[in-house]
Amino acid sequence: MKLLLITLLLLGLAFAGIAIKIWAKKDGKFAGTCASQNPYLNKSGEACGMCGKMPDEIGDCSTQKAS
Numbered sequence: 234m235k236l237l238l239i240t241l242l243l244l245g246l247a248f249a250g251i252a253i254k255i256w257a258k259k260d261g262k263f264a265g266t267c268a269s270q271n272p273y274l275n276k277s278g279e280a281c282g283m284c285g286k287m288p289d290e291i292g293d294c295s296t297q298k299a300s
Contacts, residue, residue: 280287 278287
């Protein structure tokens, strides 16, 4: 029973930490670039689903998706 309570407490703290980070950030966005620019995550060379940039286009994902 103690292990279950400790586990739930730690999970609750993790969710609270993430929620506070999102709340504290401007517009609730995490800093960083598109995951599609990482060659380990995007082996097929697809465009970013968020902004439409190709992996060879370096920059942040702050622009809107290309139409």
